[in-house]
Every structure is written in C-alpha cells, then in structure tokens.
Amino acid sequence: MPSAGSPRSVLQRPSSEVERGLRVVVLGAGVAGVLSAHVACQHAHSVWLVEGDSLAAGGGEASAAEEIMKVARQRRGIPQLAHPHTLAMGGLEAMEALLPGFKEEILRRGGVELDLARDLRFFDFGDVYKRADDSCLKSVGASRALIQATLQDEVLARNAGKLRVMDGCRASGLLWSEDKSRVLGVELSTGERLEADLVIVACGRSCLLPQWLKAAGHPVPAVLKVNAGLTYVGRLYRMPEDWDKKRWLGCITLGRPNGIWGAGMVPVEGGVWQMVEWGYEGNVPPMEDAAFLEAAGRLPDTEIYEAIRRAEPLTPLEKYGGAYNICHSWEKVPPPPGVLAIGDAVYAQGMSVAAKSAEALDAAMAAALPAGGSLEARRAAAAGMGRAFHQRLAAVIAPAWMMATSEDLRYPGTKAQGVVPPPRLLSLYIDSLCKASHRSSKVMELFFCIAHLVKPPHYLFHPRLLAAGIQQMLRDALQALWPASQPTKGALKAE
Ligand SMILES: Cc1cc2nc3c(=O)[nH]c(=O)nc-3n(C[C@H](O)[C@H](O)[C@H](O)COP(=O)(O)OP(=O)(O)OC[C@H]3O[C@@H](n4cnc5c(N)ncnc54)[C@H](O)[C@@H]3O)c2cc1C
Known part of the structure; x- marks a missing residue:
C-alpha cells in the first residue's frame, strides 16, 4: 500500500483544505480501520489513515506461505495475523456491500470459495453435522494477510485523491480544545499534530482511547470481559x-x-x-x-x-x-465530541463484526451529515455523532457477543467480569440445535446463518429451528431418564 511519504512530511493541513470541507482521521489500519477510512471518504472532504506498522506492499517471488509469514512479521500490531481467520458469511456480505466486487477480487488473488454448510466437516457434541448439498453460505477461504491486503488495495484505489495514508507512525494522544471538552485531532509519535473534525479510533485490542480520555478527565465505560x-x-x-x-x-x-x-x-x-x-x-x-x-x-x-x-x-x-471477549460499552458512556471507536477497540470479536460496524458507521454518518448545510454545521454534526453511532454499534455487537460469550461461559473455569450469563434454558436450546444439526442439514444451514451473522438472533426461534430444538430437548430428556432407551425409528425424525 503506498504511503504518503515519511511521517515528518505531514504537518497540519494547508489552510485551503481546512476551509474546503470535513476532515477525518482514522487510527489503525486493520479491517475496522481500513473499512472506516473507506466509509469516511464517502462523507468527508479528506481522510487520513494513520497506522503504526509499515504497510509496504508485498510482491516478488515469495510463495503463499512465505508471504503470509512476511506480512505477519511486518504487522506486529496485529499479533494474530498468522492464525486462521475464517471469514463469516455476514462479514463477507458487509465487505461486498461496502466494496462491490470484493469477493471476486479476493478469489482472483487465490482465495478459495468455501460453502460453509457443504464443504465444512463440523464435528460437535460427539457427531458430525449433516452437510448440505448446496447452501447460501458461500464464503471465502483466505489468510488474514490476503484479506487485509485486498481490503487495503481496494480501499486505496477507490478513494485515490481523498484518502492519504501515514504508516510507520503511531498516534500518541488526542488534541483537545482548551477546556478539554472536544477532541480536535491527534498527536503523533513523531511529535507532529494532525487536526480533524472527527477522529475514528480503530487501534484494535491494545487501543489506548480509555487511557487518553481518563487523562483528560472524561469518564469511560465499564469493561465487560469473558475469559475462557x-x-x-x-x-x-x-x-x-x-x-x-x-x-x-x-x-x-x-x-x-x-x-x-x-x-x-x-x-x-x-x-x-x-x-x-x-x-x-x-x-x-x-x-x-x-x-x-x-x-x-x-x-x-x-x-x-x-x-x-x-x-x-x-x-x-x-x-x-x-x-478473550472484551467489550467497552461506549453506548452507555459515549466518548466526548470529536472522537469515536470501532472494531476490536470496542468489542474484540472478529473481522465480520468490524465490517458490519463499518456499515453502521456509514449509516450514522449519512444520518448525521445530510447533504447541504454550512461547513460549520457539518463539522459540528460530525463531531457530535459519537453517541448515535455507538447506539447503532451496540445493536451490531449484541448478537455476536451473545453467541461468543454463551459458548465461553459453559466452561467452569471461565472468568467473567460485568457479565450476566444467558438463561440456562437458552443455552440448552442452542445446544439442542447443534445436536439436531447431526440429522438435518436444513437445521444446520439456518443455524449457521445466525452464527455467521447473516440472520438476526430472533431467527433462533424460526419455526424450523423451534421444532428441531424442542424435539432434540425431548430426545435428550428421554435418554437422561432411560439411558438405554433409543427413540423409535422415525418417531423423532427432524428432517
Ligand atoms: C487468535 C485469534 C484468532 C482470530 N480468528 C478470527 C477468525 O477466525 N475470524 C475473524 O473474523 N476474526 C478473528 N479474529 C479477530 C480479528 O483478528 C479481529 O477482530 C480483526 O482483526 C478486527 O480488528 P481491528 O481492525 O479492529 O483491529 P486490528 O486488526 O487489531 O488492527 C488494529 C491496527 O491498529 C494499529 N494501531 C494500534 N495502535 C495504534 C496507534 N496508537 N496508532 C496507529 N496505529 C495503531 C495496529 O498496528 C493494527 O494495525 C481472531 C483474533 C485472534 C486473537
């Protein structure tokens, strides 16, 4: 990814640019940051993407494995980069909606088409899920390195002239108004300053936003943690x-x-x-x-x-x-005007939540910044959109949080902080849907649609799943009461 040159070459923006339009700075070029920069480009006049690591493009004669490991060494700010990253279907759909043609491009670069209900062998609760002949869950098998590179290249190419990148340079703090009530930009590790109407913090799990806000006397939300x-x-x-x-x-x-x-x-x-x-x-x-x-x-x-x-x-x-699962409830204690957080910096759950969060950012910016209006009004609206955005974001995060934490909370050694476990009946019901998937590919496909964030959580109570789940619970109850008994053949058939 070409950068804008050495960080030192960038100081405050020229006054002509300041006068022309809305300025956004995005911190962190992971999945959340790159997609947020793309979204910001659709609404703002100029966008800076600041990344601590070098984003220099690969190339040369390296094999796929060598390339993955090279990127992993280069992107120390994403320590999980070398690990498998399954792209959930809901995440791929969000990336495709934000960057039409993304799936085709990643397949062109070597990604493998993967029907999640047909091509995956899924062993769970002592047996294999019944696989579908074909399904609507056509995702892509690709390394995080390839997903990251494709996103970066696509976003930069589509926003040429508006998006500028400053890599190898960390944000070290926020710029504040004199009374510290409003964020006006960022301080860089080079000692330089970048002014902005809105700072989008996408710095991943190691995000320092809470510390920066506390140091300026602002409250920060409680942290929810589930560590299995x-x-x-x-x-x-x-x-x-x-x-x-x-x-x-x-x-x-x-x-x-x-x-x-x-x-x-x-x-x-x-x-x-x-x-x-x-x-x-x-x-x-x-x-x-x-x-x-x-x-x-x-x-x-x-x-x-x-x-x-x-x-x-x-x-x-x-x-x-x-x-572990960690979530900052910014919707309860919104950050001060001029700054908001996204991606793992809010809830460290995955690329799909990050991509869906970027869609929520797009909707929040569209709602806050209607066309027309004076520049001053647009600046004030951009700075003040944090509360509305974090409320939208909470709705995006909730299903993923529920699925991930209810799984982790099943282990007796799991440590939870600030979290109410899901009702026992709900956990038993979800387990029963997994077991019903041993016999029915239709149950499995619909259940996967929820797990892959394609369908909302209320689909857990879709008539097909409700019938299969209740049948399975009865089957389990029967076997618990009379362990030797097997249901009469066909009597409790799910499909
Ligand atoms: C072991 C493991 C396995 C995972 N497997 C999956 C999976 O299978 N599927 C899936 O969807 N997700 C998976 N994830 C989660 C996924 O990696 C993240 O959710 C995803 O990377 C989105 O993160 P992000 O863009 O918010 O942050 P990150 O990817 O962490 O990016 C943050 C970026 O911010 C930069 N940065 C940090 N501080 C600063 C600063 N001060 N100034 C400038 N830049 C800064 C960092 O260098 C980094 O590039 C996994 C995570 C782990 C830990």
Missing part, C-alpha cells in the same frame, strides 16, 4: 497431492459438551491450509511437533489428524494466548 483461558497453537501446511477435496475442504472439531480441546483446518490461497489446535481453561496445545500431532489424534474426531499426518508442515508452530 483460550490458547491457540497452529501452523501452515501443504496437503498431500491426492487429498480428496470432496471429503472436506475445511474441518472443525469441537470437544463439546465436556472436552476442552478442539482443532480447525481451512484452505487458503496458494494451496496452503491453515490449521490450529486450541485448549480452554488455561490448557495450551503442545508446541513440539510430535506431541502436536499426537494431540490431534486424541480429539474425538480424527479427520484433522489423518490430514496433517500426511501433510507437509510449512511453518513452525505459533502460539496465541489471550483471545
């Missing part, structure tokens, strides 16, 4: 030439209801597969090759073991701990 002590260990593989892709293109093995270990494997660009094992409650998958393979062999489904046993490891094992 989850640690990932994974690497890249090349699958054997004779691998039958009809068997599966991606494989997920969960240890539920009681197991603490799991694993996943997905194809990405260049014939590479990303594979990861995980452990809950502070249990860490082995970091030594033979033990790592053996651990895969001890999972309740040995498909991934059979695959990696014959596959060629392309990279060393990498560990990532600290993947």
